[in-house]
Amino acid sequence: MVEFGLMQASTQDTLQPVELARFAEERGFDALFMGEHTHLPTAPHRYGDAISDDYKKFYDPFVSLSLAAAVTENLKLGTGVCLLTEHHPITLAKTVATLDHISGGRVILGVGTGWNDAEMEHYGISFRDRWSVSRERVLAMKEIWSRDVAEYHGKFVDFDPLWSWPKPVQAGGPPILIGGGVRPETIARRVVDFGDGWIPLDGGHDLEAPLAAIRAEADCTGRSMDDFDLTVGLGLMEEPTETRIRQVIEMGFGRVLLIIPRRTRDEDWATLEKYAELVGPFR
Numbered sequence: 001m002v003e004f005g006l007m008q009a010s011t012q013d014t015l016q017p018v019e020l021a022r023f024a025e026e027r028g029f030d031a032l033f034m035g036e037h038t039h040l041p042t043a044p045h046r047y048g049d050a051i052s053d054d055y056k057k058f059y060d061p062f063v064s065l066s067l068a069a070a071v072t073e074n075l076k077l078g079t080g081v082c083l084l085t086e087h088h089p090i091t092l093a094k095t096v097a098t099l100d101h102i103s104g105g106r107v108i109l110g111v112g113t114g115w116n117d118a119e120m121e122h123y124g125i126s127f128r129d130r131w132s133v134s135r136e137r138v139l140a141m142k143e144i145w146s147r148d149v150a151e152y153h154g155k156f157v158d159f160d161p162l163w164s165w166p167k168p169v170q171a172g173g174p175p176i177l178i179g180g181g182v183r184p185e186t187i188a189r190r191v192v193d194f195g196d197g198w199i200p201l202d203g204g205h206d207l208e209a210p211l212a213a214i215r216a217e218a219d220c221t222g223r224s225m226d227d228f229d230l231t232v233g234l235g236l237m238e239e240p241t242e243t244r245i246r247q248v249i250e251m252g253f254g255r256v257l258l259i260i261p262r263r264t265r266d267e268d269w270a271t272l273e274k275y276a277e278l279v280g281p282f283r
Helices: 017-026 061-070 089-102 117-121 127-146 184-194 208-221 242-251 265-278
Strands: 003-008 031-034 076-083 107-112 150-153 158-162 176-178 229-234 255-259
Touching: 003 017, 003 076, 017 031, 017 061, 031 061, 031 107, 031 255, 061 076, 061 089, 089 107, 089 127, 107 127, 107 229, 117 127, 127 150, 127 184, 176 184, 184 208, 229 242, 242 255
Parallel strands: 003 031, 003 255, 031 076, 076 107, 107 176, 229 255
Antiparallel strands: 150 158
C-alpha cells in the first residue's frame, strides 16, 4: 500500500506544525515531513534573488516534528530534508534519537546538503566537499545509534569513544533517505553506499533515470530494491494530479508527499482539503 504524506517548511506565517499534524492524522495521511534552512545569508548565492523571503524564517524541523509527535499517535515524522552541512553529527544523532524515542519509532530522516553555497560556508564547509562531509556525518551517526560505545575517525568527522543515549527505537536508527543530486549514477552511488532510500522533489529533474541507476547499483552490490524507501515530493513546480501520482507509483515510489505551497492560511487550508480529496481514490 502506498503511503501519502504532507510536506512543508513551516514559518511563523504558515499553517503551524500542530495544525498540520492534527489534520494529517485525522484525515488519514501517513506522514508529515518538514524542510530546513537555518538562515539566509545576505551574501550572493547560486540562485540570486530567485527565492522567497520564507528562507529567512524557516522553523527548526525537529522542534516542529516534536510538536507533531506530541499531538499524534501514528503519523510518521520526516525531514524533507535535514541539511547535514548545518549539523554536527554528535548533536544531530542525539536530536534524531530523542525524537525517535519519544515518538515510539516514527522518524524518517531525509537528508541533503543544501543548494546555498553561501549558507554552508557559514558553517565552514566548501561547496565542493559537501557530500563527502555529509557521508561521514551519516556514517558517524549510525555508529552512535548502533553502539553502546561509539567512535568514528574520518577526514571530516573524527571523535574518540563516547557514550550517547537514548538510542533510537528503530534498530540502527531511522531510515536515511538521500536527497539532492542531478546525475543518476551519482545519486545511485550515494543511496546505495550510505542511505536507505531516495527522496527527490518532482519537477526540474528526471526521476526515472536515477531510479534505474539505483536498481543497477543495488544489483551490483547484492542489495534488494525492497530494502529501499522511495519517497517523492509532488507540488514543487506543478500542482499534483491523480495522473502524476499514478505515474510515480508505477515508477516504484512507495510514499508520495504533497507539498503545501505556503500561500495564505486560507489558501493553504483549501489546498489541504484538495489534497485529502486527491488521495481518496488510492485508499
